[in-house]
Amino acid sequence: MNQPLVKVEALKKYFPVRSNRLFETKKQWVKAVDGIDLMIQSGETIGLVGESGCGKTTLVNVLLRLEDSTEGSIFFDGLDITRVSQKMLRDKVRKNIQIVFQDPFWSLNPRMLVRNVIGEPLSVHQKLSGLTLSEKVENLLDMVGLPKDSLYKYPHEFSGGQRQRIAIARALALEPKLVVLDEPTSSIDILSQAQILDLLQQLKEKLGLTYILISHDLSVVHYLSDRIIVMYLGKIVEQGPAEAIFSEPVHPYTQALFNAIPSLSMRNLSELRTIEGNVPSAINPPTGCRFHTRCPRAMPVCSEIEPKAVFVDQDHQAACHLLKP
Amino acid sequence: ADTPTFAVYALNSEPLTNWDPAIEFSNGIHVHNNMYEQLLRYDSIEEKIIPMLAESYTVSEDGLTWTFNLRAGVKFQNGDDFTAEDVKFSVERTMQLAAGASYIWSAVESINVVDPLTVEFKLAYKNPLDLVAATGYAAFIYSSKCVNEDNTWIDETPGCGTGPYMLRSAKWGDEVILQKFDGYWGGWQENSIDIVVFKKVSETATRRQMIETGEAAITVELPYTDVEVLKNNPEVVVSVNPSLQNLIGMFNTQKAPLDNVKLRQALAYAFPYQAVIDTVIGGYGQQSYGMVPAGLWGWSDQLPRYEYDLEKAKALLEEAGAGSDLSLVLTYTAGNEAEKSTAELYKSELAKLGVNLDIRGMPWDSQWEMALGDPSQRQDILMMYWWPDLPSPYSFLYSTFHSEDEPLFNLAYYKNPEFDQLIDGGNEMTSSDIEAAKQMFIDAQKMLLDDAASIFMYDRQDIWVTYKTIQGFKFNPAYPTVVFFHELTVQN
Amino acid sequence: MTKFILRRVLLGIIVLLGVAFITFFVARVVPSNPAAKWAGPRANPEQIAKATIELGLDKPLVVQFGKYLMDLFRGNLGNSLRTRRPITQELLESLPATVELVLLSTIAAVFIGIPLGVISAKRKDKLIDHLSRLFSIGAVSLPTFWIGLILQLVFFRILDIFPMGGQLSTEIKILMDIPKVTGFLIFDCLITGNFTILWDALWHIVLPGITIALYPIGLVARMTRSAMLEILNEDYITAARSYGLKERTVLWSYALKNSIGPTSTVVALSIGYTLVNTFLTESIFTWPGIGSYISSAVIGNDYPAIMGVTIFSAFSYVLLNLAADIIIALDPRVRT
Amino acid sequence: MTQSTSFLRAVQPAVRELKVTFFLLNRNLLQRISMVIILLLILIAIFAPVIAPYPGHAISDTNPKDKLLPPSSQYFFGTDELGRDLFSRILFGTRISLRTALLAVGLALLIGAPLGAIAGGLGGIADEIIMRLTDIFLSFPPLLLAIAISSFLGPSLENAILAIAISWWPWYTRIIRGQAVSIRERQFVRAARAIGTPLPKIIFSHILPNTLAPVIVQASMDIGGVILTIASLSFLGLGAQPPIPEWGLLISSSRTYFLNAWWYSTFPGIAIFITVMVFNLIGDGIREVLDPRTRKF
């Protein structure tokens, strides 16, 4: 295998929290991302799943340097982007990593014409303007399957699915290497969802893109991803090829997650599994294995020693004491 | 009487600004003249000196030594006897503080106590000390008990004066209440007023309503439109008296374009004298003959006057070679309706001549600051009222037109050595040959008129309104807006 | 919570420092010659030079500002140029009369304005809403100085119901012992049980009270209405209705508590406005308060006095806003 | 597609928004009346020299022989102490009030809006400094600050406008900052950052335009307040100078005469009242109509 496109090492992102007691000396931190190692090869699609609030969005925000990391390093194309200057960031990184957000309405400036929305990256980086810009944007519109006359419309004149196409066109304007999709279809209806996923798949093949996909909807993840990463409370608990994880999840959390998904084949409620207990706080995460407070198969060791990631198969690893390397 | 009688004097601004009679040089004139007394008092209508704390006085031949024989049996309100020591103490302290109107004593070199009832003043130069001793400010005799170690006045201490009233209570900036001093040397008539309230009522409409309902016993400074109505109101008595106040518009004689005498004369002809008097003060006044107002010696109807004559003004303007785009700045004291209307009327006349008058109402101090500040930024015309410190023409002519290196009140920046000589001479002659002095002051004014140093707009009359029950009110222009309550009685 | 308050207080202090700087600047640096003013009218150059030293105007500005701050800290606002008395003392003397007026109008604003706003929101676009809106917007659109004149004309001169001005009738003031405990006339009469004077005082406060109160009533009613309109559209109000709670409960307890934030801010704000409005009306009603004081100061160009009043008002304003912020902070949503 | 149609397309949403706003405003009787009155006021302001029977009286002419005459067919609103026609003066006063209000609000916006966008858009130290500055200015009751400023700038209408702008800008800074902070957290700003758009451009092309709606509402409501403040300043002698027929100044001058000439203070007072009121009504209306939650069709 050649050099990975993205390599993340021991990445941490802590958010400070204000405490509400008088003269609190100890500052508290939300450990949103707490030590993550990751490699992404060029051309693959990574599916990122996990409970709400486990740090998925934070991880990609740090990856895009929309937030600064607390610790650790991120190599993009061999360049450590946690330490580069803003200029370097603009020239080398911003162009190459783009993001499509969850809610297409909020991610498009309501007071800008579609031409300017999609054209913004072009005018910022390639200093395009006037007719050349319009032409380029028309091409992009064409690519995502929108009519040319969308150029002079405002975002609110489009349906949810169309807006998401606009957002995708903007993300692709600079021909990036990596595109982050943060819940790209969760706010649009099922019919449009299909079209968008289809479009994403096509574009990937056509342009040789690399995707990081975040979604609550596991079937969406399953549909697009080559590899899946499962997170729990700021840590990766399991990662591996999509097929392997869907057919044979090994970490108890992954198992629990999949068991709670209602599917058409289920007949009654008892088939749905729940995880007992509430999600622990990310400020004071449990010691040892973070899942041990809710794990049906927790052992004494789980509350003391943090499990290391072990390979259960080539390319498929999980962090659990039940697994023997 | 079972319930004391009282009278409210509704004033247009706060009754006093300083308790110290040596310092107060403002509204306190109303209050202080009822609590304290001078050695003498001057009646400017009768033009005669009235003995007060001094029963008589003599002047030496050279005019430099003045001896006052003090009244016996006078007591301070605190019970102490009044003696020559008190006179020496008061005047010396007043001079030493050098605040307010203390400069009136500036001719005094030393004060000697001859005996407990005789005091002698030695002067450095000739000066009418009888008039000085009768001044409405800074000439008060007070008890040394009211001053603490560091020579400052102990606020609101009752009983420091020899006057007919003593302090009862006060609310700063709002009202002062005095009550009768039973041991007053002048004695009390029947039905005299027991309690006097000096109250600030800044709205004229409120003052008028107070006097109409008898809530106030006496008030001043009502607009003439109200006066017309009140004259027909049987509840009140309106009395019109000469005042020693006049309104002048000082030309900036040093700065272009008004350094041109022709132009100044043109502007003086363009002033609508009669219209202003009729419209602004309702006819309660007359066009001035020079700087000295009617009612004061030194006034003369033989002096020439500029009459309103636009044709003449136009001709002079042309003669002066003034451009068509002439624009002048006039400042007046903000809040004074009469000055405001006068300025507006003047503006509309000048507009007919193609002269733009930019009128600006400013608080007095800002206006003054502008006049004393950067010469290039000074106003072209400064409108102000003037009134006497001393009942002498010198007081009208010295401060306002005597040459000054650093201007203070000579806001016409007038410089004329001949003029200076004349009025200085007049002042020296005052105590020896008043007729000669008079002539010198008249001649001096003639110079001002020829030079058109200022527009002498009008001499104002004071209008007093008293409620019908108040008797014995008599006005003395030497003490502007002062009511001597001791003289009044209440009749039901 | 405490930390939040501490932070707010700290910010308040910073703000006050800024206020002090601005007032210092305006009072000491801008007017060309305070010394001349201090020396009095018709003063000669020696007197002015003496005054310059007395006022410390010969020192560098930084030193002057330092001294100014120290003085402020000690509650010393300097001396009035007109009366030469300490401004703090003069303010304290005229404060109670104004506070009485302001307090009265604030109480009116709360007890008339809030219910008016709530009813208006509840009956949006009904006749009662139109009337109340017309009233409240009318109230904030009336020039205070003008309505004072008109009220006086109508209720004193024409109808002769209420006295024209002043805090008390002159007879009462001279012939009776006015209780002086706290300095607040109405309050003092109440605690000493002096009902003749109390009645007279109440009679006198009606016209200035109405004049001053109209603005805050309108402001509060308007603000409450719009806050309530937003809140009544919230899901939790719909939910509360779905639980079958009485409309009265929903309106006056559920929704109103949610609108306390904006409402208390606006009440604090209106106190500031009211204070300034007294500047315009007190002279009409010969009310012996701060308003009369500052109008004399403005006429007399008494910069230190103007700035004293300004810094005093700013100080109270900061405190009021602090109070409002703390009330808002009781709203659990902003607790951090 | 031609340039003009693309332009039409580009402004279409704005036009529609305007139409909707107007439609909604127009449905409420109070607001309809207000709009008519505002239109009238604007017309009066423009055509004052034509409508006024004695335009000279509003400039520098005086007419002392007709002083303080009650309303009549010759002088609809009576005359003042110098015999000037009050009707003409009040008509010209509309001009002054509207112009000064617009200028003052515009100036305040000019200062306040960029500062607010910068504070909200940048955050951090810049935010802290700018907001403390506004806090300082906001801790003076607005009229008081205006009084203080214009009493040392020297009384004139221009200075009063400046004083009002200086005491008013922090309100806009505050509103815009509040908006900007929430907009900063919106996805499209994040998206712009992800693209690498430089910060100044983000602030001025993404954040500022999106904050304008509430600001315009506030500004339209402030017009009434500013007119009132100008009048108050003039009333105190700190604003317009005679013979400018500013309404507050008219009332101030009328005080001396109001017991004898009721018309003198009454008409300017009513003029201020009506003008401020209609602007307030419209401002309130616009706010309601622009808020989707209280919108009613």
Place this chain on the structure above:
Amino acid sequence: MTDQKKQSYFEIKDLSVGFRTFEGIKPVLNIEGLTINRGETYGLVGESGAGKTVLALTILGLLPKPAGMILNGSILFDGVDLLKQTDKQMAEIYRGKRLAMIFQDPMSTLNPVFTVGQQIQRVITRQEGLKGKICLKRSLELLDLVKLPDTSNLIDKYPHELSGGQRQRIIIAIALSCGAEFLIADEPTRNLDVTIQAGILKLIDELQRDFKMSVLFIGNNVSLVNIFCKNAGILYRGKLVEEGLSNCVVQNPLHPYTQTLISAIPRSKSEKLKFSKTVIKPEAENGCPYYSRCTIGKEDCFAHVPMLREFPTGSPTESLNTETISVQKAACFYAGETI
């Protein structure tokens, strides 16, 4: 019990609801008929904006005041037309007492300035007249009932101090506090994680059985409705396009829209998604609302609105043998054709 009485427990007839907009009145809901029997669960599925919440609010008489309008129809509940009740009657007799609703968004449904306890207790006091200690006790019981931990502590907390799942349970507790007989659950799990979702569904299910409630369950997830409800209806742009036993609907969808919906769901966890291509056609102003996206629609779909028609089906599975023949309805001229 006769058939008719059974039917009249809860029945919607010809209901049409609209919103006022600038362009005029925009209809958002148009339901010809919908019946729920006592003790039964009815699942209503539809995409965002289909009109599910509007229906729920209409039943409670809580449509947003200025904008929402009931244009036509009736809602019979236990023989009474709810739409004819005054607001006061609704508040006094129905809301909270007999009809209860769990709102969609747990974030905005709790009043942020009152503690959890205050909010529950106010409802208990109003509905059951309990005060003081007894009221507190009752509210603790309710919180226990929805399986909230550490209730005595929780009761003094403000909503923002709780997690989404906890808040949702509190809303459920309040809705259930007065033992209403008819519960509307408006997507109670929309914003929740799958794991929490499962817990909450189980809870509602238990409660329903214990209290013999009828439930109108609103969701946008067909598989959930299939698991949870006996009957199911599919709502598309305010219209019921298909209705029947949920098993039947899932196994044998008749309407093209339902078919697309169901085909988009994997049957088992390891199965990959399948998507059918959709087409974009012009909107049929006077025709079938689904026309513009339908792959089989023809001219008549463009011109006419299809009504709900009955399609008798056999029981889809053996396990459900209580009712061998059931009725499935669909509003499509070509119902049953596979896409």
